[in-house]
Amino acid sequence: MEKNIFIFDYNKCVGCHACVVACMNENGFQSPATWRNIHSSNNAHYPQLPLFYLSLACNHCDDAPCLKNCPANAYSRDKKTGAVIHHPEKCMGCQYCTWACPYDAPVFNPKEGIIEKCTFCNHRIEKGEKPACANLCPTGALDFMKAEFSRQESVDSNPGPVDVGAKLKTIPLRKKTSPEIDLQLFDQKTEKKRKTKKQTKISAINEWPLVFFTLIATGLTGIYSSGVTQTFTSLDKHIFFGMGIMAGLLSILHLGKKLRAWRSLTNLKNSWLSREILFFTLFIAALGIDFYVFDIQGILVSAFGVLLLFSIDMLYQLATRKWPAKIHSAQTLFIGITVFALLASKPEAFYLIVFFRLLLYIYRKIKYHRIIHLISFLRITLAISCMILMSNNFPMYFILISFALGELIDRIEFYNELNVPEPKDEFYLH
Numbered sequence: 001m002e003k004n005i006f007i008f009d010y011n012k013c014v015g016c017h018a019c020v021v022a023c024m025n026e027n028g029f030q031s032p033a034t035w036r037n038i039h040s041s042n043n044a045h046y047p048q049l050p051l052f053y054l055s056l057a058c059n060h061c062d063d064a065p066c067l068k069n070c071p072a073n074a075y076s077r078d079k080k081t082g083a084v085i086h087h088p089e090k091c092m093g094c095q096y097c098t099w100a101c102p103y104d105a106p107v108f109n110p111k112e113g114i115i116e117k118c119t120f121c122n123h124r125i126e127k128g129e130k131p132a133c134a135n136l137c138p139t140g141a142l143d144f145m146k147a148e149f150s151r152q153e154s155v156d157s158n159p160g161p162v163d164v165g166a167k168l169k170t171i172p173l174r175k176k177t178s179p180e181i182d183l184q185l186f187d188q189k190t191e192k193k194r195k196t197k198k199q200t201k202i203s204a205i206n207e208w209p210l211v212f213f214t215l216i217a218t219g220l221t222g223i224y225s226s227g228v229t230q231t232f233t234s235l236d237k238h239i240f241f242g243m244g245i246m247a248g249l250l251s252i253l254h255l256g257k258k259l260r261a262w263r264s265l266t267n268l269k270n271s272w273l274s275r276e277i278l279f280f281t282l283f284i285a286a287l288g289i290d291f292y293v294f295d296i297q298g299i300l301v302s303a304f305g306v307l308l309l310f311s312i313d314m315l316y317q318l319a320t321r322k323w324p325a326k327i328h329s330a331q332t333l334f335i336g337i338t339v340f341a342l343l344a345s346k347p348e349a350f351y352l353i354v355f356f357r358l359l360l361y362i363y364r365k366i367k368y369h370r371i372i373h374l375i376s377f378l379r380i381t382l383a384i385s386c387m388i389l390m391s392n393n394f395p396m397y398f399i400l401i402s403f404a405l406g407e408l409i410d411r412i413e414f415y416n417e418l419n420v421p422e423p424k425d426e427f428y429l430h
Contacts, residue, residue, distance in 0.1 A: 012141035019133035026132035033107035058105035058118035062165030065100035072263035083120035093256020113256025204415040216247035221305030222339025272315035279308035330410035382406035
């Protein structure tokens, strides 16, 4: 089987950025982020430390995670050249593909509100020419060729954290002859300052609409499933349903092209984000019918809600977790079960789930030596307070306030403890 592939030789690259400039000139784009980037092994410029570079763009993977996970079906593959092509007219700017790609290939253009990425210079390949980046590399470090590979043979000789069949063959560094250097000898304050400047793709402050969307959706599911909505007045129903509509509006705030939000339902076969939107839509629609049209089976509405929470948890499986256990105390299914137990007058179940989640939380903090933080102390105190207040029959609104504040803290930490593998991580450069 023939494949078009990039070939990169670590021994020849001098970090001149000629490939980056060639890409920009060929494609004529004005995005603030380039499609090809040069990553250095020694960004701190430590003296006498080996310096080498890695030139990376989209590797047009055989099992491309951007194509597979895009909820808007904004990607396709050119069967002739193997290029993974992004279609800007279909993109809604959700940036989910930037989470999915381990090579940091898709980049968000805030001016246009859409994703952009390397095209493999598909127009050049079709004419039998090399991509501009490989064609203009002055040292021959970056090249391009068509090679024969068996279906079982991997192209990438230095794969990323996920085997996605990247069309990149790397030639490793020759055996090192220089002495090893202990980095502990260097200024630790400078190193710490450098690391704190690193920004991750996922954070609570950047994804605050999603923080509140997931919490509201989870709360609505737990409240409805508990059965308390059967005692709601007309005003209560209006407020409850209005919260669902508000959650839906919050979910589209982070989109670059908000009017294309409907496209999020076009990849139900592969994308958990598409499934999340589908089950949220079904949950809110069923809720509206139950409140304003005719009574329907409550278990049906609750089932849509549970599937929604499961989809929310699953779509974050793309990210790398910074917590030690496979589960997090702020996963939406856990929060939903806790709300259900609280409002359905099942104190034993409430104590059990809160205690279990509290153990998860404390274990995570001890593992990373963060238990002394004020926010962590507040989160633990609020969880314990909920159990004490409930056991002493305090008014429900006291319990709900403590509960809501604790869940907000935990959910914010959930987003801040997610990570997306990036090429600049040491994994690619050792």
